[in-house]
Amino acid sequence: MTRFAADDGRMLAYDDRGRGTPLLCLAGLTRNMDDFEPVLDAFADRARVIRLDTRGRGGSDRDPDFMNYNLIRESRDALNLMDHLGLDRVAILGTSRGGLIAMMLAASHKDRLSGVCLNDIGPLVEPRGMAHIMSYLGLPPGYADYDDAAAQLALKMRDRFPGVGRDQWRAYARRLWDATPDGLALRYDPALRHAVMEQSATDALPDLWPLFDALDGLPLALIRGAHSDILSPETASEMQRRRPDMIFAEIPDRGHPPFLDEPAAVAAIATLLERIA
Known part of the structure; x- marks a missing residue:
């Protein structure tokens, strides 16, 4: 694990191993780079697997202003890491919140992306799944x-x-x-709870479909846990309708999110990397 300075001075932890297509792995809301150990094991011989601890998680600095735990700042952190490593473009494997960051980047810096794999996340987050997260968050x-x-x-x-x-x-x-x-x-920083509560205080839910549509033209894969309470079958079906070329794997006996060591998940990531190459 190595650390670098984001553009606001926060020190963020990352790991950079393997060779081949750069694959930036972004974890879920409370998670960290260790979630991608199975990805490193499976793909280090054919991809440069870069794993980031988003600010406030794992080995990265906690932010004294918990409102900086937001998708815009975290997207900028991902770009800061790419710049630090001298990478013009990367593929992103994003689990849950990491997938939302990938969609944000597709809308704002599409030229920096070579492809995206979304792990159990889409433009609509199911309320019951969010309620479950809030039952333990922080x-x-x-x-x-x-x-x-x-x-x-x-x-x-x-x-x-x-x-x-x-x-x-x-x-x-x-x-x-x-x-x-x-x-x-x-x-992770327990203040993440306050950040999520403050940022969701309004009843108005943002429409994230334009962010998904911004992925148009990029190689795209979606992995869904068959028992997911975050990504519904209906949302996954609409994503497939809008992107009929999207690689799709539904993982049996998994909820939110799949572990990424499942054969179908590994195959989906492999197919995405082949399309990028």
């Missing part, structure tokens, strides 16, 4: 250790992730939380 996880988390997650998530065993949930917990003498702790 709050202590409440697990004694990784084994405790694995055991409890296997029970809590069995409807959305049937068949996922404790070893895989332990790996999930290790990526998301830090182990401390007082139990597992967040690996």
Whole structure:
């Protein structure tokens, strides 16, 4: 892991390994670069896998102004990293919020993108999924250790992730939380909760379909968890209607988001990289 300075001085963490098509991996709202370990394992021999910890997450600085946890600032951070690495264009693999950042960049800096893979995200975010996120966002996880988390997650998530065993949930917990003498702790700034609450205080929901339509002409892939509560089947179908050339993989026995180690997810990413090459 290396760090660089964004244009406002915040130090952001990233990892840059592999060779081939530059693939910038952007994680979800509370997540970090470790979510993309399976992508690094699968693609480092054919892609330059660049993983970014968005500000306030993982090894990146927390922002003293939590209102800077927004898509515009986080999109600029991604551009800052590209500039730091001297990259004119990258493909983006964006999970959830990372996919929203990819769409923002398609609308504002399309010339910097060579392709996009959206992992379980689209222009409409389902309210029940957002309600689930708000039920834990910024709050202590409440697990004694990784084994405790694995055991409890296997029970809590069995409807959305049937068949996922404790070893895989332990790996999930290790990526998301830090182990401390007082139990597992967040690996992100809990002020993210305040940012989301402030930014969603109005009842007016922005229309994000123009951002999706801005992806026109770029190689595009969509991965959806079959049990996702964030990306509905209807939204995924409309995305396919608007982009009939879009690579699409629906991952059985997965909710939001797929882990990206599933064979169909790996195949979708591989096909996208082939189209870019």
